[in-house]
Amino acid sequence: MRILIVEDEPTLGRQLKSTLEQNGYAVDLSTDGEDGHFMGSTEEYDAVVLDLGLPEIDGLTVLGMWRKEGRRFPVLVLTARDSWSDKVAGLDAGADDYLAKPFQTEELIARLRALIRRSTGNSSAELIAGDVRLDTRSGRVTLAGEPVKLTAQEYKLLSYLLHHKGKVVSRTELIEHIYDQDFDRDSNTIEVFVTRIRKKLGPDVITTIRGLGYSLNDPAQVARG
Amino acid sequence: MRILIVEDEPTLGRQLKSTLEQNGYAVDLSTDGEDGHFMGSTEEYDAVVLDLGLPEIDGLTVLGMWRKEGRRFPVLVLTARDSWSDKVAGLDAGADDYLAKPFQTEELIARLRALIRRSTGNSSAELIAGDVRLDTRSGRVTLAGEPVKLTAQEYKLLSYLLHHKGKVVSRTELIEHIYDQDFDRDSNTIEVFVTRIRKKLGPDVITTIRGLGYSLNDPAQVARG
DNA sequence: AGATTCCATGCGCATCCTGATCGTCGAGGA
DNA sequence: TCCTCGACGATCAGGATGCGCATGGAATCT
Numbered sequence: 208m209r210i211l212i213v214e215d216e217p218t219l220g221r222q223l224k225s226t227l228e229q230n231g232y233a234v235d236l237s238t239d240g241e242d243g244h245f246m247g248s249t250e251e252y253d254a255v256v257l258d259l260g261l262p263e264i265d266g267l268t269v270l271g272m273w274r275k276e277g278r279r280f281p282v283l284v285l286t287a288r289d290s291w292s293d294k295v296a297g298l299d300a301g302a303d304d305y306l307a308k309p310f311q312t313e314e315l316i317a318r319l320r321a322l323i324r325r326s327t328g329n330s331s332a333e334l335i336a337g338d339v340r341l342d343t344r345s346g347r348v349t350l351a352g353e354p355v356k357l358t359a360q361e362y363k364l365l366s367y368l369l370h371h372k373g374k375v376v377s378r379t380e381l382i383e384h385i386y387d388q389d390f391d392r393d394s395n396t397i398e399v400f401v402t403r404i405r406k407k408l409g410p411d412v413i414t415t416i417r418g419l420g421y422s423l424n425d426p427a428q429v430a431r432g
Numbered sequence: 433m434r435i436l437i438v439e440d441e442p443t444l445g446r447q448l449k450s451t452l453e454q455n456g457y458a459v460d461l462s463t464d465g466e467d468g469h470f471m472g473s474t475e476e477y478d479a480v481v482l483d484l485g486l487p488e489i490d491g492l493t494v495l496g497m498w499r500k501e502g503r504r505f506p507v508l509v510l511t512a513r514d515s516w517s518d519k520v521a522g523l524d525a526g527a528d529d530y531l532a533k534p535f536q537t538e539e540l541i542a543r544l545r546a547l548i549r550r551s552t553g554n555s556s557a558e559l560i561a562g563d564v565r566l567d568t569r570s571g572r573v574t575l576a577g578e579p580v581k582l583t584a585q586e587y588k589l590l591s592y593l594l595h596h597k598g599k600v601v602s603r604t605e606l607i608e609h610i611y612d613q614d615f616d617r618d619s620n621t622i623e624v625f626v627t628r629i630r631k632k633l634g635p636d637v638i639t640t641i642r643g644l645g646y647s648l649n650d651p652a653q654v655a656r657g
Numbered sequence: 658a659g660a661t662t663c664c665a666t667g668c669g670c671a672t673c674c675t676g677a678t679c680g681t682c683g684a685g686g687a
Numbered sequence: 688t689c690c691t692c693g694a695c696g697a698t699c700a701g702g703a704t705g706c707g708c709a710t711g712g713a714a715t716c717t
Contacts, residue, residue, distance in 0.1 A: 229602050229644060307501060309474040314502060346600065346644065358672060359643045395696085396674060402697060417682065417695070583661060621663060623707060642671070642706070 208253040208323055208367060209233040209384045213243035213269070214285070215261050223256065226312050227319075231346060231362055233387040240264030247273050247280070251383040254323050256315070257302075258285045267300050274301040281322040283315075320344070327370040334369035336423055339408055341369055350408050357407065360385070364400050368413065368423040377420035433478040433548055433592060434458040434609045438468035438494065439510070440486050448481065451537050452544075456571055456587050458612040465489030472498055472505070476608040479548050481540070483510045484522070492525050499526040506547040508540070545569065552595040559594035561648055564633055566594050575633050582632065585610065589625050593638065593648040602645035 210232045214220035217238060224234045235250065237243035240261040247255060247269070259266035270282055281303040303326075304318055320343055324332065334341045338351040346362065348355045357365065363385045368376060378397050382390070401413055401421060414422045435457045439445040442463060449459045460475065462468035465486040472480060472494070484491035495507055506528040522530065528551075529543055545568050549557060559566045563576040571587065573580045582590065588610045593601060603622050607615065610622075626638055626646060639647045 226604065229604070309470070310501075311476065311503070360673070391674090394674065395676090398697065399674080399699095402699095405697095415696070585662070616663095619664065620707085624663075624709090627708065627710095640707070 208363070208370070209235070209251065209387065210319070211235050211237065211243070211246055211250070211252045211255045213237045213240070213247075213255065213261065213266065214258045215239060216258075223312075223315070226316070230316055231359065231366065233363070233385055235388050240266065240269050244269045244272055246388075247278060248276060250388065251380070252280045253384060254319055254326070255280055255282045256285065256319070257282050260287065270300045270302060279326075281326045283318060283322060285310075323370070329370060334366070334372070336369060336372055336412065339365075339369075339412055341366060348408075355407055357404070360396075360400055361404050361407070364397070365404055365408075368421065372423050375416050375419050375422045380420070433588070433595070434460070434476065434612065435544070436460050436462065436468070436471055436475070436477045436480045438462045438465070438472075438480065438486065438491065439483045440464060441483075448537070448540070452541070455541055456584065456591065457544075458588065458610055460612050465491065465494050469494045469497055471613075472503060473501060475613065476605070477505045478609060479544055479551070480505055480507045481510065481544070482507055482527075485512065492521055495522070495525045495527060504551075506551045508543055508547060510535075542569075548595070554595060559591070559597075561594060561597055561637065564590075564594075564637055566591060573633075580632055582629070585621075585625055586629050586632070589622070590629055590633075593646065597648050600641050600644050600647045605645070 208231075210227055212220060212223050212227070212234060214223065214236070215238055220236050220238060224236045227234045235246055235252075237246050240263045243257070243261070244264065257266050257270060261269070266284070270284070273280075273282075282301065283304045283306060284302040285306055285308055287308055303322055306315060306318060320332065324330075324343070332343050334343065340349045341347075343366070348357050348362070348365065364381065367381060367384050381397050401415075405413060412423065414424055416422055433456070435452055437445060437448050437452070437459060439448065439461070440463055445461050445463060449461045452459045460471055460477075462471050465488045468482070468486070469489065482491050482495060486494070491509070495509070498505075498507075507526070508529045508531060509522045509527040510531055510533055511522070512533055528547055531540060531543060545557065549555075549568065557568050559568065565574045566572075568591070573582050573587070573590065589606065592606060592609050606622050626640075630638060637648065639649055641647055
């Protein structure tokens with residue numbers, strides 16, 4: 208999952224980026240409204256954290272522009288405490304959730320998780336496909352009840368596929384959502400990690416759709432068909 | 433474990449801080465309601481000691497604000513003796529326990545211990561992981577029955593991990609809960625103390641989860657897997 | 658003075674990326 | 688139906704990187 212942070216205060220911004228990365232997200236950081244807007248318009252994000260008090264362009268304006276352009280990623284807005292007017296205006300502009308500054312990082316992460324979960328149409332914090340279970344809160348993966356050790360990249364890849372269970376996910380899409388901005392797009396890392404995951408979780412978890420990409424099927428459905 | 437004291441009377445405040453520190457807590461001290469509220473909102477505390485008779489903002493108001501913002505740390509309220517009305521109002525505002533002034537520091541510590549124990553979901557005053565036992569009352573640690581001498585920081589680190597057994601705890605989280613406000617966050621002290629604890633208690637007590645942090649596993653559970 | 662805590666440095670290993678090679682699938686022709 | 692060939696995907700090994708560990712000495716506290 209890839210996230211954009213638009214936050215003008217450098218210290219807070221960097222701290223957030225680091226925290227989110229520790230929680231298994233790919234993170235881009237933008238420090239002003241104009242750049243932030245550009246990033247959100249050109250790159251593929253699964254969620255955006257947007258501070259309202261920005262230089263150059265106001266956060267609400269940026270949000271409005273995105274929605275006008277048809278960007279649908281969930282947006283978590285950071286507001287000053289007790290700022291009622293901001294809250295109302297933000298709702299109108301298309302924000303999905305709020306967090307008043309100052310906030311606890313734990314709460315930010317919990318809310319982001321919930322946003323992404325909702326936006327991908329998953330109802331539970333635990334993602335399941337056959338014998339494979341991934342708990343998005345603890346970051347633990349189990350195979351038939353047994354805990355499995357995954358590396359950071361393996362986890363990101365599996366997590367994205369699980370969030371989009373049943374859908375065919377192209378290599379490009381995976382690269383866009385697993386890595387942050389500066390990454391060489393011409394490489395076969397995705398294949399490498401698919402191989403690794405298959406070794407750890409069994410060869411049937413991820414299905415290859417030749418020429419299109421990968422798909423993660425719930426064996427229950429396959430058995431039916 | 434890190435604690436915030438909000439107490440306007442400087443003598444009592446400093447005395448409390450020192451007592452709690454001697455008992456293995458990291459302590460921040462705030463002398464008025466406004467600052468106290470800010471601290472509680474921005475930093476990570478495992479418990480708060482809150483005096484109701486404060487200048488600027490009243491203690492109860494501060495407590496109400498925290499709860500509205502979603503802060504869940506347990507709060508121990510200090511009231512004047514026989515102040516029934518305070519007690520009722522405090523309960524409504526979300527206090528977890530009471531202590532009437534004047535009080536014995538021993539009782540304060542005992543109650544704090546109980547509060548933290550409950551809030552972290554531990555039922556006993558003795559925390560156990562494999563051969564390692566930590567008695568939160570006496571502050572003693574034993575390995576397979578044999579007493580082990582830990583330094584202050586070693587104890588704090590181990591105690592926090594034991595309170596959150598099974599959870600993956602990031603380096604940042606550890607720093608936030610082991611040290612008080614003014615501490616340089618860029619250093620490798622956590623690693624150093626982890627090394628030290630491993631030397632005293634054995635290499636398998638603390639598990640490293642690369643890129644994420646540390647985790648303390650109950651061998652009983654590992655044995656199952 | 659002694660213990661404790663903190664910081665800086667160098668080392669080792671897990672992880673990740675790259676590039677090469679091998680395997681597999683499927684279309685088209687005989 | 689079978690074979691051939693081209694394109695795509697899978698796998699493997701080597702090397703770079705960064706993270707965590709260990710250690711000694713400086714700074715700090717008791």
